[in-house]
Amino acid sequence: MATPAVAAVRGGPTGPRPSTGRNVELALVLCAVAIAVFGYIEVGVNIDDKVPPDAAEYGAALGGLALIAHGVIRWRARYADPLLLPIAVLLNGIGLVVIYRLDRATPSSHAAPTQLLWSTLGVALCVAVIVLLRDHRILRRYAYSGALVALVLLVVPIFFPAVYGSRIWITIGPFSIQPGEFAKILLVIFFAAYLSAHRGALALTGRRIWRFTLPPGRVLGPVLLVWAAFIGVLVLETDLGMSLLYFGIFVVMLYVATARISWIAIGLVLAAAGVVMVGWLSPHVHARVDQWLHPLASVAAGQGANQIAQSLFAFAWGGVLGTGLGLGHSILIGFAAKSDFILATIGEELGLVGMVALLLLYLLLVSRGYRAGIALRDPFGRLLAIGLATIIGLQVFVVAGGVLDLIPLTGATLPFIAQGGSSVVTNWIIVALLVRLSDTARRPVPEGETR
Amino acid sequence: MTRKQSKTRKPRGNGPQGLPGMSTTGRRAGLFCLVLILLLAAQATRIQVFQAKGYDNNPANQRKAIQRYDQPRGNILAGGDPVTGSAATGGRFDYKRTYTDGPGYAAVTGFSSQIYGNTQLEGIEDGILAGTDNRLSGWAVWNEITRKQNPGGDVHTTIDKAAQQAAMQGLGNQKGAVAAIEPSTGRILALASTPSYDPGSFAGSSTADQNAWTKLQADTDQPMLNRALRQTYPPGSTFKVVTAAAALANGVVTDINAPTGTPYPYVLPGTTTTLVNDTSSCDQANLDLDTAMTLSCNSVMGYLGVQTGLDEMVGMAQNFGFNDPKLDIPVRAARSNFDTRMDQSQLALSSIGQFDTAATPLVMAMVAAGVADNGTVMYPQLVDKLTKSDGSTVQLMKPQVYKQAMSPSVAGQLQQLMTDVVQNGTGGNARIPGAVVGGKTGTAQHGVDNTGTPYAWFISWAKPTGSSGVPPVAVAVVIADSAATDVSGGKLAAPIAKSVMQAVLAGKS
Numbered sequence: 021m022a023t024p025a026v027a028a029v030r031g032g033p034t035g036p037r038p039s040t041g042r043n044v045e046l047a048l049v050l051c052a053v054a055i056a057v058f059g060y061i062e063v064g065v066n067i068d069d070k071v072p073p074d075a076a077e078y079g080a081a082l083g084g085l086a087l088i089a090h091g092v093i094r095w096r097a098r099y100a101d102p103l104l105l106p107i108a109v110l111l112n113g114i115g116l117v118v119i120y121r122l123d124r125a126t127p128s129s130h131a132a133p134t135q136l137l138w139s140t141l142g143v144a145l146c147v148a149v150i151v152l153l154r155d156h157r158i159l160r161r162y163a164y165s166g167a168l169v170a171l172v173l174l175v176v177p178i179f180f181p182a183v184y185g186s187r188i189w190i191t192i193g194p195f196s197i198q199p200g201e202f203a204k205i206l207l208v209i210f211f212a213a214y215l216s217a218h219r220g221a222l223a224l225t226g227r228r229i230w231r232f233t234l235p236p237g238r239v240l241g242p243v244l245l246v247w248a249a250f251i252g253v254l255v256l257e258t259d260l261g262m263s264l265l266y267f268g269i270f271v272v273m274l275y276v277a278t279a280r281i282s283w284i285a286i287g288l289v290l291a292a293a294g295v296v297m298v299g300w301l302s303p304h305v306h307a308r309v310d311q312w313l314h315p316l317a318s319v320a321a322g323q324g325a326n327q328i329a330q331s332l333f334a335f336a337w338g339g340v341l342g343t344g345l346g347l348g349h350s351i352l353i354g355f356a357a358k359s360d361f362i363l364a365t366i367g368e369e370l371g372l373v374g375m376v377a378l379l380l381l382y383l384l385l386v387s388r389g390y391r392a393g394i395a396l397r398d399p400f401g402r403l404l405a406i407g408l409a410t411i412i413g414l415q416v417f418v419v420a421g422g423v424l425d426l427i428p429l430t431g432a433t434l435p436f437i438a439q440g441g442s443s444v445v446t447n448w449i450i451v452a453l454l455v456r457l458s459d460t461a462r463r464p465v466p467e468g469e470t471r
Numbered sequence: 472m473t474r475k476q477s478k479t480r481k482p483r484g485n486g487p488q489g490l491p492g493m494s495t496t497g498r499r500a501g502l503f504c505l506v507l508i509l510l511l512a513a514q515a516t517r518i519q520v521f522q523a524k525g526y527d528n529n530p531a532n533q534r535k536a537i538q539r540y541d542q543p544r545g546n547i548l549a550g551g552d553p554v555t556g557s558a559a560t561g562g563r564f565d566y567k568r569t570y571t572d573g574p575g576y577a578a579v580t581g582f583s584s585q586i587y588g589n590t591q592l593e594g595i596e597d598g599i600l601a602g603t604d605n606r607l608s609g610w611a612v613w614n615e616i617t618r619k620q621n622p623g624g625d626v627h628t629t630i631d632k633a634a635q636q637a638a639m640q641g642l643g644n645q646k647g648a649v650a651a652i653e654p655s656t657g658r659i660l661a662l663a664s665t666p667s668y669d670p671g672s673f674a675g676s677s678t679a680d681q682n683a684w685t686k687l688q689a690d691t692d693q694p695m696l697n698r699a700l701r702q703t704y705p706p707g708s709t710f711k712v713v714t715a716a717a718a719l720a721n722g723v724v725t726d727i728n729a730p731t732g733t734p735y736p737y738v739l740p741g742t743t744t745t746l747v748n749d750t751s752s753c754d755q756a757n758l759d760l761d762t763a764m765t766l767s768c769n770s771v772m773g774y775l776g777v778q779t780g781l782d783e784m785v786g787m788a789q790n791f792g793f794n795d796p797k798l799d800i801p802v803r804a805a806r807s808n809f810d811t812r813m814d815q816s817q818l819a820l821s822s823i824g825q826f827d828t829a830a831t832p833l834v835m836a837m838v839a840a841g842v843a844d845n846g847t848v849m850y851p852q853l854v855d856k857l858t859k860s861d862g863s864t865v866q867l868m869k870p871q872v873y874k875q876a877m878s879p880s881v882a883g884q885l886q887q888l889m890t891d892v893v894q895n896g897t898g899g900n901a902r903i904p905g906a907v908v909g910g911k912t913g914t915a916q917h918g919v920d921n922t923g924t925p926y927a928w929f930i931s932w933a934k935p936t937g938s939s940g941v942p943p944v945a946v947a948v949v950i951a952d953s954a955a956t957d958v959s960g961g962k963l964a965a966p967i968a969k970s971v972m973q974a975v976l977a978g979k980s
Binding site: 272275276277279316319324325329332333335336337338339340349352367371372375376379382383386387390393394399402403406409410413414416417420421424425426 | 491492493494495496497498499500501503504505507508510511512514515516518519520522523524525526527529530531532533534537
């Protein structure tokens with residue numbers, strides 16, 4: 021419930037005041053910050069037997085960021101879903117704690133301060149989006165130019181040197197950014213705009229073959245072209261996680277827009293063809309599939325444990341309750357322990373309990389996005405909210421499924437948690453958009469309008 | 472936005488063409504995301520709960536090793552003093568094993584290496600030493616939850632330091648082994664094997680450790696072989712104690728000074744081969760058992776073995792630990808062998824400790840100990856008690872009867888025979904002033920056509936003169952290879968047995 025002071029200012033004359041949930045949000049944000057600070061202290065106590073000297077500063081930094089974001093939401097999006105910000109703060113806080121913990125195991129490289137910097141930038145952009153974007157429908161105007169920018173963002177890294185076999189980074193001095201992360205949002209905006217505009221044509225017209233109605237090439241063409249361009253670029257850059265993600269979002273949004281099962285069928289056929297082709301062309305992918313099917317084969321062959329095996333060892337060692345933060349050995353995973361494999365540290369040190377809690381947080385975040393989408397009235401907003409929520413859901417599945425050996429490892433970042441500036445910034449922008457969309461969805465209908 | 476309603480179909484949903492609307496498809500897509508997250512949770516449960524043990528124990532998983540070495544390892548003690556220690560090291564493993572006298576106690580301790588694992592006592596009692604044994608924690612369930620590591624516990628051995636040192640000194644540069652037992656309890660007082668090795672030289676994980684290991688593995692003298700436990704040798708004439716016990720226990724001989732009826736020359740049954748003696752004093756018919764044992768006459772003992780019968784011989788041998796594949800002290804000893812299916816000529820040879828008969832020094836010490844303990848063979852034990860790091864007892868070992876091999880009266884006759892061997896016969900080198908010593912020598916042929924350097928054996932027991940109790944020490948010594956030109960049990964092995972027995976007797980007085 022709103023405080024009397026707020027109610028007095030905001031409360032209109034029309035009937036009972038709707039609950040904005042802002043105080044709930046504030047309480048949850050403070051809880052989230054407290055949990056993260058507690059985790060930070062636990063790392064220090066478990067590794068050094070003392071509270072980290074900068075625990076208060078860390079708490080202040082995270083709390084400050086969270087409160088600024090909360091304040092801006094109170095000011096500019098007061099009907100927004102009160103769960104979005106606390107979940108984002110908690111996930112980002114946990115991520116910082118786990119990266120800090122892994123920093124302790126790699127004395128030569130410290131990633132947590134940089135990650136905090138990126139988080140700050142992320143929150144700043146989140147605030148900027150909430151303040152500047154008063155109505156999400158404005159985005160529809162920039163859908164095509166956005167798609168073009170996204171394509172450029174994806175192409176640029178091809179001209180930069182490959183890092184660990186993938187050309188997905190732009191490296192300038194000490195900074196490296198992954199433009200593909202930002203492209204995700206632009207692509208979802210484009211899809212939402214295009215599909216909402218051509219929804220009827222996509223669903224209704226077209227040639228009927230057996231039980232499936234195939235859409236006409238005129239409508240389908242541009243979509244397929246954009247999609248193929250993205251996939252092509254991604255395959256060239258060997259970023260399979262991102263390809264899989266784009267593909268999944270594309271199919272989900274197409275289905276939501278048109279309700280055509282044929283889209284799912286076409287999608288699956290395309291996916292299968294793509295997987296077979298890439299698996300055939302790329303030895304890199306072929307090796308990944310082998311590792312997925314036989315994660316312990318390298319042990320049997322006497323070559324020691326590969327990364328998947330090490331990841332599984334970490335999860336297994338954590339068991340149900342985990343070793344406690346700072347007491348696991350997930351650093352044995354080696355390369356990418358702080359980024360692609362960060363979930364293994366959570367599995368080892370927080371156990372299955374922590375894993376399930378984390379998955380529930382993501383599920384909650386995704387479901388709040390879907391909720392906003394379903395509550396919205398305009399098709400563009402609906403598709404945008406659902407698309408953005410799907411990014412998070414699918415990305416969690418792709419990366420967690422990879423490190424848990426449920427699907428082949430593709431390399432993607434765990435939203436908000438994994439080390440990676442571009443990723444954390446992108447996720448904050450997604451949250452900002454969801455805040456804006458949910459604010460629109462939950463805002464009481466003014467007198468005289470109908471829903 | 473182009474949006475046409477189908478005119479031909481009855482609308483089922485509020486979407487185009489009667490298809491479900493976006494709130495329906497959106498919910499379905501949301502459900503899809505839910506399923507994906509549930510799949511992840513299911514897979515996490517599978518790995519972290521159901522398959523966790525397998526991954527934890529995977530040889531490529533370093534976590535168990537890291538956990539093992541992240542605190543000082545408990546100690547192995549002899550006579551109340553640690554013979555092991557722990558040293559802090561840098562790197563992934565925090566502590567490594569050290570040994571106060573590595574080569575001197577290697578046959579007792581085995582090794583604990585960061586790379587090569589744990590063996591023998593270090594391996595068997597690893598749970599106690601590493602602190603992982605549940606018995607070390609008062610609150611097992613709580614510790615399981617908090618993952619609290621218990622400090623390593625200690626393993627107190629039965630080893631008598633003086634006896635162990637005497638055994639190692641006596642063996643010196645020769646290749647051989649010593650096993651000494653306290654007959655009344657089965658406590659192992661000494662367990663020595665030479666050439667020995669320093670288990671501390673490869674306890675860590677450095678290149679130097681790896682080089683030391685490689686060198687030891689390549690050594691043709693097999694320094695890492697525990698000859699007291701893990702190697703069997705033909706026992707030769709020391710086995711005649713078993714044969715005599717079987718003959719007496721089964722009434723084949725009742726009076727050790729009465730003629731046995733052995734013919735001379737004794738031709739092995741079913742063959743034309745004569746069983747020859749090492750000394751001409753044995754070359755006469757109808758010798759008595761006492762003389763035959765004192766002079767170690769092959770013909771008499773071979774004959775008596777056949778007279779006693781295969782089953783009876785097998786039974787008596789097994790009373791002393793032969794043919795036991797699981798003689799765990801708790802380190803498992805190699806199986807000593809006495810064939811259970813033989814013809815009479817083979818039985819005759821087996822009865823003088825040749826043919827397929829083979830024994831570990833431990834089992835031959837059990838033979839001497841069984842005789843000394845009035846016929847009761849005690850189960851040999853190397854561990855006295857297990858304690859927590861604070862000294863409180865986790866487990867206290869109690870003496871256990873292995874077998875009642877023979878009646879006390881038969882044992883008394885055997886004691887007389889063995890005493891005579893030392894007083895008047897081949898075992899003279901084991902005589903100790905102020906002590907009654909019983910023993911038996913053995914010089915076992917082996918190799919193709921018996922061309923190998925013979926194994927020199929001596930088994931014995933000793934007690935202070937005038938003592939009516941059970942002798943406090945029984946010992947078996949084998950010398951497998953020596954620089955000496957004249958190899959015999961009496962010459963090479965008996966002096967070592969003597970010094971070990973003296974060390975124990977000195978400690979008792």
